Amino acid sequence: MLIFFVSQFLLGFVLASSDNNEVIFAQLDGKVQMECEGEGELFWRTKSNQSATEYMDLPAEGNEIDDNTLILTKLSEDQLGVYSCFDAEDNIVKSFTIEVRYKIKKMPASVFVNKGSATLPGEIVCTTVGHHDVIFRWYSRPEGSEPDSELTQICGSNGGEFNCNNDSEPPQLSEIKETEVAPAPAPFLERVSVVTTKENTGYTSELKIDNAQMEDRAVYVCRAIARESENDLDMDCEESPNCEEVYTLLRIKDPLAAIWPFLGIVAEVVILCLVIFFCERRRKQEEDKEEIDEDGYAGNNISSNNSLRQRK
Known part of the structure; x- marks a missing residue:
């Protein structure tokens, strides 16, 4: 009987504590x-977590108080924790625990891949931190577009199953016959794949693109959505706590791109050499012609002098 009363008391204490604390x-x-x-x-204080014993005054920046409402203007990681309002007798009226369900790591600003090659492992990876x-x-969205521009869905991963928005499956290598003429690149959705894995610290989703083409250059966006909100297709990641978004720009490089400037320099040198060669040749021909004219003029003078002497 004593155990029953103790358990009921503890259960009531837990319920009262949970009612007095709201998790946001x-x-x-x-x-x-x-x-x-x-x-x-009422006045507000904060602490890092529920297990901490001492409260601290609110920082001077990053928050506003409107009547009895505390507003965190732009939530940062160091602002996560417990916020409690106290009455004049220093009793806690209500507490709020501010948490994030999960966090998502940023991807690099841009990723480079050669035309005709595949993206390297670990280049376009979306990683969450947290066990939610x-x-x-x-x-994807066009390069140079605004972050709030319209997005084109590529693929989604649901429970580890790969799901692209195309109906046909990519051809197997055994089905591709060798021909003398190189086949045209396959459609984009047949060259892309997504691999999702569960790690000790969260989840990871990797986007892989085979035989990258110039038209594949774009901004690729990854959204990590809480499982309970998977049916919300019109979710705004800027407002919803159940969605995190990161993106990277895929740049496609032509392997022969570095050759064209070199060939241009070589062509300029060859043209310059030809111009110099023909100019020198023309100048030499003019000099030879002048020498011939001078020799002819000198011969005429000698013959005229001889004829004058013979007359005398």
Whole structure:
């Protein structure tokens, strides 16, 4: 009987604590509002987590207080934690735990790949930190477009199963016959694949592109969406805490691109040499012609002098 009363007391304490503490899943760089209802003047304090014993005063920047509402204007990682409002007698009226379900690592600003080659392992990778179950969706948008531009969905990974928005499966290597003429590149969706794995610290989704072509140059966007929101296709990642988004620019390089400037320099040198050669040849011909004219004029003078002497 004693054990029963103790268990009921502990259960009631846990329920009361959970009612007094509200967990808010927020998004980094987003706005967070915490409203505390109480009588009289209330003031706010914060601590790093629930296990911490001491509260600290709010920092001077990054927050606003409107009546009894605390607003974090732009949530950062160092602002995650517990926020509590106190009454005049220094009693906790209500607490808020600010958390993020998961975080997503940034991808490099750009990735380079040679035309006709495949992206290297680990180049276009989307990684989450946290054990919250997520799904990945991959999109693309034109280079130079704004981040809020319309996206074209490429593929989505659902429970480890690869799902592209094309109906046909990519051909197997055994089905491709060797021909003397090189075949045209396969459509993009037949050259792309997504591999999703679960790691100790979260989930990883890698986008792979085979036989990259110049038209594949674009911005590739990865969205990590909380499993409970997978059916929300119109989700705005800038506002929803159930969505994180990163992107990278894929640049396609022509392996022969470095040869063209060299060939241009060689062509300029050859043309310059030809111009110099013909100019020198023409100058030499003119000099030879002048020498012939001078020799002829001298011969005429000698013959005229001889004829004058004979007359005398």
